[in-house]
Amino acid sequence: MAVELKTLEEFAVLTINRPEALNALNAQTIGEISAAIDEAAQMNVRALIITGAGDKAFCAGADIKEMIGIDLTGKMRKSEIGQAAFAKLDSLRIPSVAVINGYAFGGGLELALASTFRLATPRAAVALPEVKLGLIPGYGGTQRLPRVVGEARALEMIMTGRTVRADEALSMGLVHRIIDDSDRLASAFAFAREFSSYSLVALSYTREAVMRALSRPLQDGLKMEAEISTLAFQSSDAREGIAAFIEKRPAKFTDQ
Ligand code: CAA
Numbered sequence: 001m002a003v004e005l006k007t008l009e010e011f012a013v014l015t016i017n018r019p020e021a022l023n024a025l026n027a028q029t030i031g032e033i034s035a036a037i038d039e040a041a042q043m044n045v046r047a048l049i050i051t052g053a054g055d056k057a058f059c060a061g062a063d064i065k066e067m068i069g070i071d072l073t074g075k076m077r078k079s080e081i082g083q084a085a086f087a088k089l090d091s092l093r094i095p096s097v098a099v100i101n102g103y104a105f106g107g108g109l110e111l112a113l114a115s116t117f118r119l120a121t122p123r124a125a126v127a128l129p130e131v132k133l134g135l136i137p138g139y140g141g142t143q144r145l146p147r148v149v150g151e152a153r154a155l156e157m158i159m160t161g162r163t164v165r166a167d168e169a170l171s172m173g174l175v176h177r178i179i180d181d182s183d184r185l186a187s188a189f190a191f192a193r194e195f196s197s198y199s200l201v202a203l204s205y206t207r208e209a210v211m212r213a214l215s216r217p218l219q220d221g222l223k224m225e226a227e228i229s230t231l232a233f234q235s236s237d238a239r240e241g242i243a244a245f246i247e248k249r250p251a252k253f254t255d256q
Helices: 027-042 072-091 107-114 129-133 141-149 151-160 166-171 184-192 200-213 218-233 236-246
Strands: 003-008 011-016 048-052 057-059 096-100 103-105 117-120 125-127
Touching: 003 027, 011 027, 011 184, 027 072, 048 057, 048 107, 048 184, 057 096, 057 107, 072 107, 096 107, 096 184, 103 107, 107 125, 107 141, 117 166, 117 184, 129 151, 141 151, 200 218, 200 236
Parallel strands: 011 048, 048 096, 057 103, 096 117, 103 125
Antiparallel strands: 003 011
C-alpha cells in the first residue's frame, strides 16, 4: 500500500508511504489517496491529518517517471483524476490539516493547498516547479495558490518554480504555523484541537461560505452568507450553543 489510513486519538491520519520516491504521486498512490479520503469521510473522527512517510518529503509531486509515453488523453485523465481526488478534500465534512514535513513540490503542494490548513516543519520546502519540466501545475495549483497567497505571489512562484522555505511560506500565509519536527503528529493534533470540539455543522458551513467568497461579487457573497448563516442557525448545535452560553455551561455539540 502506498497510503496508510489509521485512527489516532480522535483524528484520522493519512500517510503517503512511498519514501523511496519522496512520496511522489503515481497512479496507485492517487487512487489510494482518493479511497482514503472516502474512508475518512465515514469515520467518526474530528479531522483528517495528512502527512508523508520518512523525514525528507511530504510529497514530491506527480510521479515524473510515469509521464513517459502517456498520450494526451492519458494526460487529461491524470489531471482529472488528481483534481477530483483533491476536490474531495474541499468537500469533506471534517476539516483537513496537511503536515508538510519536508518537500511539498508540484502535486504535493497542490494536495496541501486542497487541505483546509497547512502546518510546516522547519525543514519544509514548497514549490510548484512544473515550469522546469516544461509543464504547468495540473492538480489545482494555478487555481488554489492565487486564492491563498494572491495573484502576484502565485505567478512569481509558478513562473520561477523556486523553492519557498518554511519561514517565507509562513510570512506569505501559505502555511498557517511552523510546528516542532520532533513530534509532528502531536503538534498537528494540538492545532486541530483548537477547532475540533466545535460543531461540524458550523465548521463545514464556515468553510463553504469562505470558499465561495472569492468566486463571486461581494453583494452575491453577502446574500449567500445570510442564507448559509440561517441554515447554521436552524441546527440543533446552534440551539445548544446559544442555550449553553445563557446557562453559563460548556456546549455539548452533536454535529446535528
Ligand atoms: N517523481 C518520481 N520520482 C521522484 C520524484 C517525482 N516527482 N521526486 C523524487 N523522485 C525520486 C527520484 O527519482 C529518486 O529516485 P531514484 O533514487 O530511484 O533515482 C528519489 O525520489 C529521491 O529523489 P532525489 O535523489 O532527486 O532526492 P534529492 O534530495 O536530491 O532531491 C527533490 C529532492 C529536490 C525534491 C527532487 O527529487 C526533485 O526535484 N523532484 C521532482 C520534484 C518535481 O518536479 N515535482 C513536480 C512534478 S510534476 C507535478 O507535480 C505536476 C502536477 O501538477 C500534478
